[in-house]
Amino acid sequence: MRRFVPVLLIPLLAGCGAQVAAPAGDTVTVARCGEQVEYRMPERAVAYEGGSADKLFALGLTDHVLGYVMPPANPPVTESPYAAEYAQVEMLSDDLLNRELVVDARADLVVAGWRSGFSDERGITPALLDGLGIQSAMHTESCWNYPGFPERVPPIEGLYEDLRRLGAIFRVPERAAALITDMRARIAAVEAAAPDGQIPVFLYDSGTERPATAANQVPPTDIMRVAGGRNILADVDGRWTDVGWETVVERRPEVIMIMDYGTQSAEDKIAFLKSLPALRSVPAVQNDRFFVLDYNEAISGPRVIDGAERFGAYLRGLA
Template sequence: MRRFAPLLLVPLLTACGAQVESAGAADTVTVARCGEQVEYRVPQRAVAYEGGSADKLFALGLTDHVLGYVMPPANPPVTESPYAAEYAKVEMLSDDLLNRELVVDARADLVVAGWRSGFSDERGITPALLDGLGIQSAMHTESCWNYPGFPERVPPIEGLYEDLRRLGAIFRVPDRASALVADLQARVAAVEAAAPDTETPVFLYDSGTDRPFSAANQVPPNDVMRIAGGRNILADVDGRWTDVGWETVVERRPEVIMIMDYGTQSAEDKIAFLKSLPQLRSVPAVRNDRFFVLDYNEGISGPRVIDGLERFGAYMRAL
């Protein structure tokens, strides 16, 4: 079990008024970090990587415990977020990738990110490295399926619920987390109950020209498609984000193409590109002009995934 150096804390109120318990030198709580049990102090200077991490903290009313966020430039502006007011209360620490120097310089006491999405062996910032520096870390459960040494395999939307529960435990606001999870579960259940009794094949197009970059079975869009009455044409690919050949898309004949909307290329330009490819002319989704635009933060682990699910559910019911 990982342990961190003790830190003396004082009582604080969260942004929504939930009381975070006072913590003495021995006050820690044991919470899973992927498949590893870790002891946590109550964080006071949390750093979030990308919108999904920050949104989870804001949705739990923990803005007062967030120092800032790291937001690569391809991400949509935080001013467009439903949590825009919370983003405005904390510091934007960088518009680049997460790195060790940034975290150390910020005197962060918790970093929230995904495995290989924020944390990276290649870039020299991992939970194990931060443990050695006395800096706590929490990972998106949906990214844990291939975490070295402590893998954990959980369906992506179930992973979202688990993240909220774990963060609720770390920050000592479990009741707030339980209420939020119950609300999200009810919204998901409503979409599932109203979904058409079909398995309409769906292909997610993220980017790429020679080979399209898409979603495999370990990322939230796979669950979004399934719950709303669709079926990811790459649901048999064990992974997260992956590239495939165009011939695979043609062979699997998606009836809907989901467009991941982010970066410098607009969703409209992505749709125009797909329509321009001669090899896709026979694909039902292209022939019937069935394109659904998913915002970037509706496709990564965070509470906005449920917004995307509700919108996609309505789209599928209208087909």
């Protein structure tokens, strides 16, 4: 078990120009991917991307959130159902998560995903933050290839587990339990109403030479499944990946799910796909069956449930 030892001041890496006080007090042991970690009660949490922040806000933890880091790909927080909560905390950066930002903010907890926020290449990992006395929590669905402590959980189950773990870390387990119960009921209703069969679905994220898309370890694959669909790339072990257009043609999706984010609009993405000669034989293109999924419905967070409900209604409408 990794222990966070309370000390008065923890020296930080050279050049960071700040020190972090480690508060004393009781700890609670909670899993971080496959590792058991002791957590102090956080008071200055930093969230990376909408999914992390939304989880904290959905649990009523706004008062414990210092701020958020929101890269440009994320839609404006003013469009979020948690817009009022975002307005109460600080936007720390509109770039990628980095160590200096977290240190300068005197964060005592960072919530992000493995290789979605935390990154060996960019020099910000849970292990490195442990050495600085800064706690971290990771999205369970991103843990499948976390070095040393992997954990494989289906994405929607991972969302529930994240809420349960954050509820334990922040000492509000009853809030987490109530929220999970509500989400499970909503997903069960989507599954109960799903059309018979598994409609083949392809997610288009971006890309021209090779499309970026979803493999089996990200929320859209679960959204498709509970709604009555099947990701045509569910046999690809990974999170976000890319394939050749010939694979899309061979697997003949009946629906194309469009990831709505970035500088290219969903309408422009649809127009591009319709313009590709290679896709003219694909049933989804022939029948003009495109569904637009919001960015925050596609990453681990409470809005995944909204995405499942919306996609379920869309597939039922095709019957």
